[in-house]
Amino acid sequence: MAERVCVSHDWNHLLICPVCRASLSVTESCAHCGERFEIVEGTPRLMSERAATTVSFPFSSARSVVPDELKRRVLNYAPTNTTGQLPYHMDAAQATALTKLPTGSLVLEIGCGGGQNRTWMKSLGLNYLGTDVSKTRVYAHLQAHGGPDMLADAHFLPIKNDCIDCVYAAAVNEHLASPVQAALEARRVLKPGGMYLGNCSFMEPWHDESFFHMSPNGVIELLLASGFDIDFVYPGRGWHGFKALPRMAFMGPMRSFAVLGNLFNAAYKAQVAFANMRRRSKGRPPHNPLLVDAKVAGAMTWIARKPAAPLTRGNEASA
Ligand SMILES: [Zn+2]
Structure with a gap:
């Protein structure tokens, strides 16, 4: 069962109710809307399924392309x-x-x-x-x-x-x-x-x-x-991604397959190095390294x- 104690922290004065956004003076409940909050093993849980909003932001066709x-x-x-x-x-x-x-x-x-x-x-x-x-x-x-x-x-x-x-x-x-x-x-x-x-x-x-x-x-x-x-x-x-996909996809005895990611990455880097050599020979700048990584x-x-x-x-x- 959750403890019912008033927990005081140096950031307590910054808290608002996630439901009605009124200031919270204690972490157990909202004096404005009455929402009650659990304390999970001493940690305030300032969450509620009653919290709701409409997500809106300005958008223009200028942003359809970066x-x-x-x-x-x-x-x-x-x-x-x-x-x-x-x-x-x-x-x-x-x-x-x-x-x-x-x-x-x-x-x-x-x-x-x-x-x-x-x-x-x-x-x-x-x-x-x-x-x-x-x-x-x-x-x-x-x-x-x-x-x-x-x-x-x-x-x-x-x-x-x-x-x-x-x-x-x-x-x-x-x-x-x-x-x-x-x-x-x-x-x-x-x-x-x-x-x-x-x-x-x-x-x-x-x-x-x-x-x-x-x-x-x-x-x-x-x-x-x-x-x-x-x-x-x-x-x-x-x-x-060559590292992330196998590292996160292969488990247990298959974990060692993750090393294949390094091979794919080496092949990708070699391809870029070769392309850059050709570009330089034609007087063109090399590929942007960040875009290559991205x-x-x-x-x-x-x-x-x-x-x-x-x-x-x-x-x-x-x-
Ligand atoms: Zn409230």
């Missing part, structure tokens, strides 16, 4: 200067971006699993709030990191507008029924100018009930639909920002 100029500007590997062991699933350039945040910045991790990034984030002097939909759907060795601070649905974040410095969501978006709604929520809770770091499956197998796997254009459109300024979109480093990327990564000036349209919460 302009080459936009692709040239955003399809680039973000710079890294991070050394040492990175946490599970962490991209080196995203780690670099996180190390540049001012001390005391609040990072909201969506889909934090076992909370395995908490210690690393705190070592950077960052405040950390980890959310997930469950305490137990990740591997046992990840659960040992303290788990989520609260359970929440990425489509209905129980968090006030404009209060988060950075939203971090790794390997999450492919598991969302409405990636646009979740990205709109990420933008809503971010401070103007706040950073949105994420990645999403591209050429990974269908896994863990995933919904939408995203190509480079898909990621760009998701970020534009949800009103972000895009800094970088790039393939997950070292995680090409064509077979296992996942796509992004660094985006909420615009500094607030947008005036209908998706803002009323709380």
Whole structure:
């Protein structure tokens, strides 16, 4: 049976009811709409099947095709200067971006699993709030990191507008029924100018009930639909589809088949090297290395920002 205790955290003042979006003074129930929330082994579960919204965003025919100029500007590997062991699933350039945040910045991790990034984030002097939909759907060795601070649905974040410095969501978006709604929520809770770091499956197998796997254009459109300024979109480093498909598809004694992925990747790279040789001999530039990687990327990564000036349209919460 769930405990009935009032849990107090230093981010308690940021909480809203996921149903009616009124401020929450305790995590057990909403004084405004009366919704009651479970506490799962000491962790507030600020989720409700009553939460509902209409997903809407502006769209124009100009976005039916991603302009080459936009692709040239955003399809680039973000710079890294991070050394040492990175946490599970962490991209080196995203780690670099996180190390540049001012001390005391609040990072909201969506889909934090076992909370395995908490210690690393705190070592950077960052405040950390980890959310997930469950305490137990990740591997046992990840659960040992303290788990989520609260359970929440990425489509209905129980968090006030404009209060988060950075939203971090790794390997999450492919598991969302409405990636646009979740990205709109990420933008809503971010401070103007706040950073949105994420990645999403591209050429990974269908896994863990995933919904939408995203190509480079898909990621760009998701970020534009949800009103972000895009800094970088790039393939997950070292995680090409030739590796991702067999690694995630073959199990048990068949796991060693994953090595075949390296052969396919080597053949693909050899093909590109040969094509580049021919291009150079004809005085043409080589293929763009990022596009070569993106064509077979296992996942796509992004660094985006909420615009500094607030947008005036209908998706803002009323709380
Ligand atoms: Zn409420």
